[in-house]
Amino acid sequence: MNAKNKKYVCLVGLLLALTLLAACAPAPTPAPTAAPPTAAPKPTVAPTVAPTAAPVATTAPTVAPTAAPKPTEATPNFAGKTLNVSFFAFNVDLINKNINQPFEKKYGAKIVYDTGNNADRLAKLVARKDNPNIDVVAFSTEFLLRAVQAGVIQPYDPAKIKNIDQLYDWAKDPLGNKMGVGYTISGYTMFYREDKVKEPLTSWKDLWRPDLKGYVSLPDITTTNGPATIALIAKAWGGDLNNDQIAWDKLAELKPNLITAYKNSAELITLVQQDEVWVSGYSTFAWGNLLNTKKPLKSVVPKEGLVGFVNTLSVVKGSPNAELAQAYIDFMISEQVQLAEALDLVDSPANKNVKVPADIAAKLTYGDDVIKSLMFLNDQQIANKRQGWIDRWNKLMAK
Amino acid sequence: MRQLFQTRTILLLITPALSFLALFFLLPLVFVLADSVRDPGGLTLQRYGDFLAQDQTRNVYLRTLQLGVIVTGLAALMGYPAAYLIARMPANRRALAMSLVILPLLTNPVARTYAWLVILGRNGFFNQAMVGLGLIAEPIRIIYTENAIVIGLLQLFLPLMVLTLVSAMENIPTDVEEAARSLGAGGLQTFLRVILPLSADGLVLGGTLVFTGSITAYVTPAILGGTRVLMLATLLQQRAIVLLDWSGATIIAVVMIMTTLLINGLLRQLRPRSV
Numbered sequence: 001m002n003a004k005n006k007k008y009v010c011l012v013g014l015l016l017a018l019t020l021l022a023a024c025a026p027a028p029t030p031a032p033t034a035a036p037p038t039a040a041p042k043p044t045v046a047p048t049v050a051p052t053a054a055p056v057a058t059t060a061p062t063v064a065p066t067a068a069p070k071p072t073e074a075t076p077n078f079a080g081k082t083l084n085v086s087f088f089a090f091n092v093d094l095i096n097k098n099i100n101q102p103f104e105k106k107y108g109a110k111i112v113y114d115t116g117n118n119a120d121r122l123a124k125l126v127a128r129k130d131n132p133n134i135d136v137v138a139f140s141t142e143f144l145l146r147a148v149q150a151g152v153i154q155p156y157d158p159a160k161i162k163n164i165d166q167l168y169d170w171a172k173d174p175l176g177n178k179m180g181v182g183y184t185i186s187g188y189t190m191f192y193r194e195d196k197v198k199e200p201l202t203s204w205k206d207l208w209r210p211d212l213k214g215y216v217s218l219p220d221i222t223t224t225n226g227p228a229t230i231a232l233i234a235k236a237w238g239g240d241l242n243n244d245q246i247a248w249d250k251l252a253e254l255k256p257n258l259i260t261a262y263k264n265s266a267e268l269i270t271l272v273q274q275d276e277v278w279v280s281g282y283s284t285f286a287w288g289n290l291l292n293t294k295k296p297l298k299s300v301v302p303k304e305g306l307v308g309f310v311n312t313l314s315v316v317k318g319s320p321n322a323e324l325a326q327a328y329i330d331f332m333i334s335e336q337v338q339l340a341e342a343l344d345l346v347d348s349p350a351n352k353n354v355k356v357p358a359d360i361a362a363k364l365t366y367g368d369d370v371i372k373s374l375m376f377l378n379d380q381q382i383a384n385k386r387q388g389w390i391d392r393w394n395k396l397m398a399k
Numbered sequence: 400m401r402q403l404f405q406t407r408t409i410l411l412l413i414t415p416a417l418s419f420l421a422l423f424f425l426l427p428l429v430f431v432l433a434d435s436v437r438d439p440g441g442l443t444l445q446r447y448g449d450f451l452a453q454d455q456t457r458n459v460y461l462r463t464l465q466l467g468v469i470v471t472g473l474a475a476l477m478g479y480p481a482a483y484l485i486a487r488m489p490a491n492r493r494a495l496a497m498s499l500v501i502l503p504l505l506t507n508p509v510a511r512t513y514a515w516l517v518i519l520g521r522n523g524f525f526n527q528a529m530v531g532l533g534l535i536a537e538p539i540r541i542i543y544t545e546n547a548i549v550i551g552l553l554q555l556f557l558p559l560m561v562l563t564l565v566s567a568m569e570n571i572p573t574d575v576e577e578a579a580r581s582l583g584a585g586g587l588q589t590f591l592r593v594i595l596p597l598s599a600d601g602l603v604l605g606g607t608l609v610f611t612g613s614i615t616a617y618v619t620p621a622i623l624g625g626t627r628v629l630m631l632a633t634l635l636q637q638r639a640i641v642l643l644d645w646s647g648a649t650i651i652a653v654v655m656i657m658t659t660l661l662i663n664g665l666l667r668q669l670r671p672r673s674v
Contacts, residue, residue: 271516
């Protein structure tokens with residue numbers, strides 16, 4: 001063994017020794033895990049969160065003195081305050097026009113965004129749990145559930161969010177315990193190429209038709225819409241989330257028709273652009289970009305209905321600006337903001353009072369027929385099943 | 400005295416880089432390793448055992464290694480002639496050639512991967528060209544196969560191999576080759592007995608870089624392999640990002656790191672002793 005090798009061995013040895021030392025050290029706080037099967041059922045979450053509701057009330061007086069002169073129903077003045085909002089990174093310029101500017105005008109407070117996807121922003125909230133730097137957070141209900149279980153969300157006060165009465169029922173309190181208010185909805189359904197597919201699609205069962213061989217795509221099981229796909233396939237063939245075996249049996253038969261499962265909408269759009277995919281399940285979020293491919297695509301409201309996905313706004317536990325946070329949520333679900341966001345095709349409204357013209361409506365998850373056909377998945381049930389489903393999917397799809 | 404001075408200078412020079420790596424790489428790595436063997440009851444290697452015992456994870460691991468070896472081998476085969484040519488060019492042309500080599504590294508990895516969909520797809524450029532030339536009757540399926548992953552990774556990492564080989568071969572004086580030839584060695588023999596041993600360091604470094612890159616790459620295998628070909632990085636993404644199962648993700652990450660260290664060690668051993 002020469003000198004060089006000795007040094008190498010010494011380094012590796014040192015690394016191992018350090019590892020051993022660190023391993024024997026007291027356990028650090030465990031990393032957040034996604035709703036393991038043993039996760040507490042929803043009702044038991046409430047007590048752990050409830051005590052923090054108190055600080056919300058105590059922060060109120062510090063804000064109140066600066067309020068406008070009119071004592072009743074006055075808009076609180078939050079001049080000079082900054083609200084930190086953790087939000088999705090889409091349509092930044094439109095959000096500035098529709099939300100930030102009017103909000104600053106009305107409340108005198110500035111909004112600062114931290115943007116990113118659900119998982120990244122949840123990880124940040126958990127990391128800053130003891131010293132939160134975010135006041136309001138937007139999540140899909142799936143991630144809101146995880147956030148609640150990680151103890152980073154506090155309940156809102158319905159008295160502070162007056163506009164809640166104008167929301168559809170599915171938006172009022174989607175997870176229970178007042179953990180979040182729905183502000184928008186998207187649908188999960190399917191589309192097909194009108195020029196390539198001769199007979200229109202009307203059901204998820206149609207994906208098995210031999211004339212579609214090699215041209216069907218589905219969202220990967222790891223995406224938000226993966227579990228919804230399993231739910232819809234199960235429903236189409238007579239099962240449901242509790243009896244999902246039929247969905248897996250049928251998926252095995254679908255393999256020859258399936259070209260691939262896409263991992264994000266950019267991938268789906270490329271596949272459509274390249275004429276690789278004629279039929280696919282898709283989130284209505286992506287519809288505008290799918291139409292930009294200039295292919296003759298037709299969206300379907302199938303027999304099984306659409307799966308609805310609600311995005312929510314919640315107050316972060318320990319937020320120093322809880323009062324302002326709830327004013328922001330109230331503002332976000334107001335008819336005025338919801339209409340502006342709908343007209344710009346940013347978000348489909350959760351506020352029942354919003355009325356949009358037909359051409360806009362067609363591009364949103366909007367209208368009596370669509371809203372009535374919506375089915376909602378139980379996020380806790382999905383969370384419990386997800387790991388098993390991913391394993392099954394990997395086994396079924398990959399070599 | 401001179402020896403001491405040198406040691407001190409060397410220490411001083413490497414301190415910034417070393418402390419950066421220690422703080423942001425070694426220390427976190429130690430924590431990750433520690434977490435992976437800790438268990439409420441003490442220390443355990445159980446999770447590593449499970450990883451290798453499960454058919455699925457073991458198969459994915461073996462496939463990842465296999466693809467890594469194929470890509471590294473092809474990169475070496477294709478890299479040597481190119482690197483040799485570039486190393487023997489006059490300085491000004493060499494600079495131009497080098498910048499052409501690194502051009503692929505300057506494109507965005509996601510955009511580059513989507514471009515492969517356009518090139519390798521059923522109606523893509525490659526299939527159209529092959530059908531047009533009459534070489535194949537029907538478009539063939541390339542995308543969503545292991546071949547597609549090999550092509551994508553090779554394009555991604557070949558520049559690294561060429562760069563390290565060029566810098567290794569630049570240091571070989573042309574006289575050495577002439578000497579070999581004048582002593583009767585043929586082209587192949589000169590390569591095998593002179594060029595190869597003298598550039599072995601570059602090969603070891605390049606091989607490690609390409610192999611490490613190949614077994615840890617995520618975007619390229621995820622998009623080019625689609626649902627049908629799983630790689631270790633895809634599993635890691637599922638565990639970490641989708642399931643937030645940090646302990647499962649840690650095991651995979653540690654297996655990746657250990658494999659890289661092992662391969663690096665192996666390649667160093669294979670290197671000729673005399674150099």
